[in-house]
Amino acid sequence: MDMAPRWDGGWGLQVRNEFRSSNKLLSGDSKRANPQGRKRRVNTTWLEGVYTFVREVRVTAKIPWVEQSRVSVVSGSAVKQTGSGLGDAILGLQLKHYINREASTANFGLTPSLRFPTGSTSDAYPVGDGSWDVGVSASFSHETTFLYQFYDLSYWHNSKGKRGIDRGDEVGLDVNVGVRPYHDNRHNLGFFLMADLSARYEGHGEDTAGTTGGKRVSLGPIFVGYWNNLMLRFDVKFPVYQRVWGSQVAHGTEFNAGLGVVF
Amino acid sequence: MKTTMVVAAALLASQVALGEELPVVVEENQTVVQVNGMVCSFCAYGADKALSDLDCLDAADFGNGVFVDIDTHRITLALRPGEKIPFREIYKRIEKSGYDPLTFYLRAEGRLERVGEKLLLTDSKSGQLFSVAAFDSVPLAAGAVVRVQAHFDAEQVSELPEGEAVEITIGRVLSGSSMTGQKSG
Numbered sequence: 001m002d003m004a005p006r007w008d009g010g011w012g013l014q015v016r017n018e019f020r021s022s023n024k025l026l027s028g029d030s031k032r033a034n035p036q037g038r039k040r041r042v043n044t045t046w047l048e049g050v051y052t053f054v055r056e057v058r059v060t061a062k063i064p065w066v067e068q069s070r071v072s073v074v075s076g077s078a079v080k081q082t083g084s085g086l087g088d089a090i091l092g093l094q095l096k097h098y099i100n101r102e103a104s105t106a107n108f109g110l111t112p113s114l115r116f117p118t119g120s121t122s123d124a125y126p127v128g129d130g131s132w133d134v135g136v137s138a139s140f141s142h143e144t145t146f147l148y149q150f151y152d153l154s155y156w157h158n159s160k161g162k163r164g165i166d167r168g169d170e171v172g173l174d175v176n177v178g179v180r181p182y183h184d185n186r187h188n189l190g191f192f193l194m195a196d197l198s199a200r201y202e203g204h205g206e207d208t209a210g211t212t213g214g215k216r217v218s219l220g221p222i223f224v225g226y227w228n229n230l231m232l233r234f235d236v237k238f239p240v241y242q243r244v245w246g247s248q249v250a251h252g253t254e255f256n257a258g259l260g261v262v263f
Numbered sequence: 264m265k266t267t268m269v270v271a272a273a274l275l276a277s278q279v280a281l282g283e284e285l286p287v288v289v290e291e292n293q294t295v296v297q298v299n300g301m302v303c304s305f306c307a308y309g310a311d312k313a314l315s316d317l318d319c320l321d322a323a324d325f326g327n328g329v330f331v332d333i334d335t336h337r338i339t340l341a342l343r344p345g346e347k348i349p350f351r352e353i354y355k356r357i358e359k360s361g362y363d364p365l366t367f368y369l370r371a372e373g374r375l376e377r378v379g380e381k382l383l384l385t386d387s388k389s390g391q392l393f394s395v396a397a398f399d400s401v402p403l404a405a406g407a408v409v410r411v412q413a414h415f416d417a418e419q420v421s422e423l424p425e426g427e428a429v430e431i432t433i434g435r436v437l438s439g440s441s442m443t444g445q446k447s448g
Contacts, residue, residue, distance in 0.1 A: 004305075005309060006305065006306070006309055006360065006362075007313060007359060007360040007361050008359045008360075010309065098300070100299040100300025100362055100363045101300065102299055102365070103302065103336060104302060105299075105300035105301075105302055105303065105306070143302055143303055144302055145302045145303075145333050145334055183304065183333060183334075185307070185331065185332045185333060185334065188307050188308060188311075188331070189304075226304045226305070228304075228308055229305075229308050262305065262308070
């Protein structure tokens with residue numbers, strides 16, 4: 001279920017929406033009273049593109065459109081802050097090594113990435129952080145006609161941005177494991193059902209509303225449907241563990257929906 | 264304990280079933296390619312896209328002349344009657360789409376001729392020349408008029424000089440063959 005084009009000169013586009021919202025206030029990993037009604041809502045729509053030079057080398061680009069709001073405590077009072085607009089774009093260079101076996105295909109990937117400060121930092125709840133960040137991820141995926149597994153370990157070095165925003169570095173682990181219960185060869189139509197495990201560690205940082213960072217683990221289901229060169233994906237990430245630095249609004253349950261096409 | 268044994272037996276049975284290779288049957292005017300790594304939908308789309316504009320294809324079959332079966336990891340190409348099969352071009356296109364062709368399967372019919380050390384078969388419909396390397400089943404004689412299903416290692420065509428005959432292994436002799444002729448080797 002490697003949904004990027006593997007063929008030389010292939011390219012693809014995906015629109016993906018990511019939504020999360022929470023009014024749960026955490027101190028460390030404990031829920032605490034939230035009399036001032038602190039909350040956060042983030043709605044991000046990503047436009048993602050990929051171009052395959054040869055199967056071992058691809059470039060990926062993605063840019064988000066962000067609509068977000070939060071209630072923060074400023075000088076002892078609850079204040080609603082909003083932000084919207086283009087966020088920080090990410091450019092990646094995917095290097096892959098494929099292993100094709102008779103009844104399976106697998107690949108190892110290494111992706112250095114660069115995050116540009118294309119997002120504005122002027123809103124009360126800024127959609128960008130004003131910094132140039134670098135990242136790298138290492139992945140492995142293995143697929144048969146029935147089983148699929150994917151592992152990705154990533155690291156982002158977040159440098160100091162504008163308006164005092166200085167997010168900590170981030171380490172992530174994503175695991176997707178699942179099956180394809182149905183595939184129709186005639187129409188190249190089918191779907192996958194998978195489980196997702198995501199773990200994140202974000203170093204202690206600051207943004208315009210206070211402390212950022214912590215660690216969290218989420219679990220959830222993934223549905224991927226496809227028909228020829230079209231792909232539809234839904235996934236939900238339920239937080240099963242979260243610990244924040246200081247006191248912050250929880251990350252919340254995350255909903256993702258994406259529609260992709262390759263040529 | 265009993266449940267564990269039943270589950271283990273079922274798992275073993277499913278593994279055997281998964282590992283079982285279905286025999287390749289090549290129909291008239293078709294060639295089949297066994298492809299390593301051909302297990303996913305985007306694989307199928309990529310291979311289909313890479314092959315569907317080949318001149319030799321009969322677009323009336325499978326919608327565009329190409330059928331990808333990810334369960335057997337095989338691509339079947341429907342050919343226009345009398346067309347030579349551009350094995351090297353097919354190989355290159357599958358490889359460029361990200362996969363590794365393993366074996367070509369084809370049908371050929373015509374008279375076996377001995378030329379020097381080689382036993383040659385010229386397909387009477389397309390005029391395509393094959394060098395017969397070996398027989399999986401019955402031995403054949405030079406001079407025999409045969410209808411056969413044959414196969415060869417796909418790697419062979421990647422370095423084969425243009426116009427050179429591919430070396431096939433005859434897997435099955437089909438009905439309609441006349442086995443009379445001089446004994447080969």
